[in-house]
């Protein structure tokens with residue numbers, strides 16, 4: 001519904017040649033700014049919170065956006081053993097509107113027994129470490145971020161929810177407050193972490209074999 005409304009407004013704006021205006025700012029927990037005119041391809045104002053375990057503070061960004069960023073709900077990724085990144089965004093699509101305050105729910109910190117390669121880099125490819133997945137993250141994701149000129153800027157690998165990964169494959173935009181578009185998204189089911197490899201029970205193979213020998217011996221004796 002909202003999407004249709006967005007499309008409708010978008011077409012109205014296109015035909016009238018007007019663009020919407022949004023606050024564009026970034027700050028710790030909250031930010032505010034004068035409104036600026038958005039580029040025509042962006043027809044929503046978004047307000048989003050970003051939590052990154054590698055950064056002390058939660059950041060808010062307000063920007064001109066494609067409303068699809070709001071269809072994800074909370075994007076949560078464990079992008080290294082013990083490190084994670086999360087984002088939630090709200091959007092509004094009317095002229096000079098104010099998006100609702102986004103809220104990041106408390107993070108589930110329970111390991112779910114699955115593992116993925118995890119890493120992140122804003123300088124090209126990253127080398128992954130075995131990463132324990134958390135909560136409902138049952139898929140492994142890998143993606144790169146590309147500049148407008150299709151140059152690889154960064155990369156991220158880690159545990160993610162299946163639905164988020166599927167959605168990312170068709171998403172043409174940036175996440176985690178990164179303007180560079182997410183590309184080459186790969187989604188694979190996370191594998192179970194192997195419990196400390198216990199040797200097979202010592203008698204499982206020799207036992208029937210032993211009985212066979214005994215039986216043969218008895219037959220020999222009886223004949």
Ligand SMILES: *[C@@H]1O[C@H](CO)[C@@H](O)[C@H](O)[C@H]1NC(C)=O
Pocket residue numbers: 030031032101
């Ligand atoms: C953020 O700042 C604006 C402007 O000062 C204020 O109106 C709004 O209530 C604040 N939002 C939150 C969630 O603190």
Ligand SMILES: *[C@@H]1O[C@H](CO)[C@@H](O)[C@H](O)[C@H]1NC(C)=O
Pocket residue numbers: 081082130131132
């Ligand atoms: C991940 O980190 C936890 C907590 O530090 C540690 O217990 C666990 O062994 C680590 N797992 C891997 C696969 O390195």
